[in-house]
Amino acid sequence: MTPFALKNGVLHAEAVALPTIAEQFDTPAYVYSRAALEAALREFHDVLAAHPAGAGALVCYAVKANANLAVLNLFARLGAGFDIVSGGELQRVLAAGADPRKVVFSGVGKSVAEMQQALEAGIFCFNIESVPELERLNEVAGQLGKQAPISLRVNPNVDPKTHPYISTGLKEAKFGVAYDDALALYQRAAALPHIAVTGIDCHIGSQLLDPSPFAEALDRILALIDQLAAEGIAIHHIDLGGGLGIKYREDQVQPTAAAYLNPLLDKLTGRGLRVVLEPGRRLVGNAGLLLTRVEYLKHGEAKDFAIIDAAMNDLIRPALYDGWHDILPVTPRPDATRDYDVVGPICESGDFLGLARPLAIEPGDLLAVMSAGAYGMAMASNYNTRPRAVEVMVDGAAVHVIRQRETVEQLYAGESVLPR
Ligand code: LLP
Numbered sequence: 001m002t003p004f005a006l007k008n009g010v011l012h013a014e015a016v017a018l019p020t021i022a023e024q025f026d027t028p029a030y031v032y033s034r035a036a037l038e039a040a041l042r043e044f045h046d047v048l049a050a051h052p053a054g055a056g057a058l059v060c061y062a063v064k065a066n067a068n069l070a071v072l073n074l075f076a077r078l079g080a081g082f083d084i085v086s087g088g089e090l091q092r093v094l095a096a097g098a099d100p101r102k103v104v105f106s107g108v109g110k111s112v113a114e115m116q117q118a119l120e121a122g123i124f125c126f127n128i129e130s131v132p133e134l135e136r137l138n139e140v141a142g143q144l145g146k147q148a149p150i151s152l153r154v155n156p157n158v159d160p161k162t163h164p165y166i167s168t169g170l171k172e173a174k175f176g177v178a179y180d181d182a183l184a185l186y187q188r189a190a191a192l193p194h195i196a197v198t199g200i201d202c203h204i205g206s207q208l209l210d211p212s213p214f215a216e217a218l219d220r221i222l223a224l225i226d227q228l229a230a231e232g233i234a235i236h237h238i239d240l241g242g243g244l245g246i247k248y249r250e251d252q253v254q255p256t257a258a259a260y261l262n263p264l265l266d267k268l269t270g271r272g273l274r275v276v277l278e279p280g281r282r283l284v285g286n287a288g289l290l291l292t293r294v295e296y297l298k299h300g301e302a303k304d305f306a307i308i309d310a311a312m313n314d315l316i317r318p319a320l321y322d323g324w325h326d327i328l329p330v331t332p333r334p335d336a337t338r339d340y341d342v343v344g345p346i347c348e349s350g351d352f353l354g355l356a357r358p359l360a361i362e363p364g365d366l367l368a369v370m371s372a373g374a375y376g377m378a379m380a381s382n383y384n385t386r387p388r389a390v391e392v393m394v395d396g397a398a399v400h401v402i403r404q405r406e407t408v409e410q411l412y413a414g415e416s417v418l419p420r
Contacts, residue, residue, distance in 0.1 A: 003033030003394075004289060004368065011330045011368055015397040018291055018330045022366055025390050025401065027293045028310035030377050032402075034395040036287035037071060037373075041078050043257040044279065053265040054275060058124070060104050062242045062280030063089045065374040070393055070402035071284060072096035081124065083242070083278035087114040090121060100124075104239060104276060106153070106203070108133070108174055115140040119148060125276075127153045127201045127239065129176055134189055141194035150189060151199030151239055154182045154224060156217040160205030160243065176202065182224055186233050197233060199276070200225060203241025206281060209252060211260045214240065218264050225273075239276035240264060246285040248324050248371050257282075281374035288373025290315055290353075290389070291330070294365045295345070304340050306361060311344025312351040313383040315369060315376050319350040327354045330366035342367070346384050377403075382411050 003014055010017045013031050021031060041059065048054030060081040063072065067089060072082070073096040081102025082093040093103060100121040105114075108129045115137055118126065128134050128150050141148040155176035177185055189195050204217050218240065225235050247254035261277075268275060292310035299305075317323030327342055337358035344351045353369055361367070380388045387406035392399050 001036055001039045003036035003287060004370070006332070009331060011328060013289070013394040016394050016399055018368060019366060021392060021394075021399060022291055022293065022330075024399070025392055026405065027291050027366070028308075028314050028389040029291045029405075030288055030372065030389050030391040031291050032068075032071070032284075032288040032373055032391070032393045034074065034393055037074055037284060038078065040283045040287060041075055041080055044261070044277065044283075045078070047257045047261045048265075048275070051262065051265040051269075053268040053271070053273075054261075057275040057277070058102055058237075060102065060239075060276055060278050061283055062278045063093060064378060065280030066284040066288070066376070066378050067092055068377065068391055068402050069096045070391075070400070072098065075283070081276075083280075087111070087117045090114070090117055090123075094121065104201075104278065106201075106278070110137075112136065112140055115148075116144065119144050119146050124149065125199055125201075125237070125239070126150045128189075129153045131177075131185065131188070134185070134192070134195065138192040138194045147194055147196045149196050149198040151197075151201040151235075151237070152177055152182060152185055152189065153201040153203065154221060155179055156202050156204065156220040158204050158213050158217045158220070160208050160213045161210065179220065179224070183227055183231065186228055187231065190233050197235070199237035199239055199274075200228075200235050201239035201241065201276075203278065204243060206243050207245040208243045209245040209255065211244070211255050211263070214243070214260065215263050215267070218267055222267065222271075225271075235273065237274040237276050238268070239278065242278040242280045242282070244279055244282040246281055246371060246374070248285075249326060283374075285374035286371050288371075288376060290325075290369040290372040290376060292353075292367050292369060294361055294363050294367060297340075297361070297363055304338050306340040306342045306357075306359065306367075308342060308344060308353070308367060310353065310369065310389070311346045311384070311386065312348065312353075313346060313381045313386050314344070314389055315353060315372055316379050316381075317375060318353050319348075320379075325353060325372060326370040327357050327359070328368045328370060329359060329361055330368055333360040333362070333365075335360040346386075382406075385411055387411060 085107035153176040390405035391403040
């Protein structure tokens, strides 16, 4: 599905011309396509529904990728669950209409208050990442007179071959418990009075375009499940985490959900395990773009710069992970291109959204920074007292504001000066 395409020489989101959105809501603006969001989730649901091992599977969207209520609400309506990493995300998904019994709680640092909140809500599972966390949860659940359903996040020590900042399943990572310790930890968990062992979990990294490391990780986890069964510890669900990559640039090939899931489901056939998945980027990444306007063209001594009204505070992926985002003119000109560093107004050399991009542009032109639906707005900040962008969702010919542009007053509303 191509939610963003040129029609009569103008880039559209579904049936809406992007210049119309810029006129109405100003720039920078995050623009999402409802159809693309829904298609991405359906692709997962369809593959799971077509495979016997997919029966009862739960797709828990990783909220961190894009936490807008409208996005969460669309996914909840289609039956998705949610993977959360904070009490804030729990509150968000509940506000968006999520079923708490479809929520898994990941993360290495769950606080007492967050555990209480999740136990009261009645979530599906806590993904436990350390012994002290397990003990704390047992205690908190005991105080509330509850049993906490858990899985251990096991580190399969598989190299996902992605950017080091988003590799999580290696021995050196702060995430999960060591593979070799898992059996003993499960025995300990099984003996705790307020803990109910229900599943097993792993997440090896993000933006994987080669699905083979997922299969490797699954083999290791299945071997562990067999060991646990021999020790009398039954596992009911297997959470394979998120991590399936998206196509950010022309030369990349995005594996289909079928190519990712079917080999995993084949291995799971006949085991009676409920499958849980935690995709984030894959469900939202290519369903959003960042719409921005060229403020100035600056022809420097060594380089040409396009200074735009979006910046690293709006989209930090290029600065933080060398992330590549295609940058397309909204109304392409037939003129010759020049290589521009596309930069924002922030006082940092790292404030760029793309380097040496061949573009034919003039001041005032609109640009679309593509594949920005995941970890875009979710990681936006107010650095340089820049209000965060407006977010709109296009649905056919309709445009809905799903988050208003912040005002500067909102940014300092919680601040105060000393009395004297
Ligand atoms: N589950 C767990 C436990 C995770 O830590 C993550 C992502 C996911 C699921 C979702 O992974 P996904 O399907 O989106 O790859 N900000 C970085 C990505 C950080 C990913 C952190 N964990 C970026 O912009 O590339």
